[in-house]
Amino acid sequence: MASKVIQALYTDDDILMHAVKKVRAEHHHIEEVYTPFPVHGLDKAMGLEDTRIAITSFMYGCLGLTVAIVMMNYIMIEDWPQDIGGKPSFSYLENMPAFVPIMFELTVFFAAHLMVITFYLRSRMWPFKKAENPDVRTTDDHFLMELGIHDNEKELTALLWDTGAVEINVTEKDS
CATH class of the missing domain: 3.30.70.260 (ACT domain)
Structure with missing residues (x-):
């Protein structure tokens, strides 16, 4: 219409x-x-209205932290425990200080990447989409x-x- x-x-x-x-x-x-x-x-x-992207970013960060914890617990404790540097691998809590950098990195990774994807989808800016700019001068000085x-x-x-x-x-x- x-x-x-x-x-x-x-x-x-x-x-x-x-x-x-x-x-x-x-x-x-x-x-x-x-x-x-x-x-x-x-x-x-x-x-x-104010944007709610910060709320989604927080949720994506929590998802990344959860994935990091579950992944490290499965890989390093349950699936293939190893004696690295004399540290015991009997429980996740005993090894958690060594896992903090991985938890931080995956939290940031998930928050950043999923937030960008959410922004593009919410803005309807997917690949090969035709531009909706009504006047080309608005990309320069108008x-x-x-x-x-x-x-x-x-x-x-x-x-x-x-x-x-x-x-x-x-x-x-x-x-």
Whole structure:
């Protein structure tokens, strides 16, 4: 299903921030903002929720720690216990200080790699995906704010010109 959107281009990130705040103050919904670099505070100005990636990172770290403990207990204690440097291999707890670096490394490994995979899947950025960038200039030096039109095209156009837009386009966007 296609819907009409209005795209306003800006040349400065400060002007964009003021525009986003003004558009939100007028109670219009901003669909998306495309920027060539991260703009500090833009997510708060747009009213986006905080990310929960830190929670998933903690859960992935706990999973990595669990895998490390189970793996080391199985390999070094149950499956093939060895006398390394005169240290007994009768119980996991007696050998745990030697296993701390492995536990740390697997915790970090699982948290980092699974967090990146989660980010890519959540952002729908998989291999060979066609880019969704509506204007190639937003990868260089322009900022684009996209708003949905709901029988208020003239009002939105006037508002966006007042916010300092350098170009305004109305296009059809596939949902």
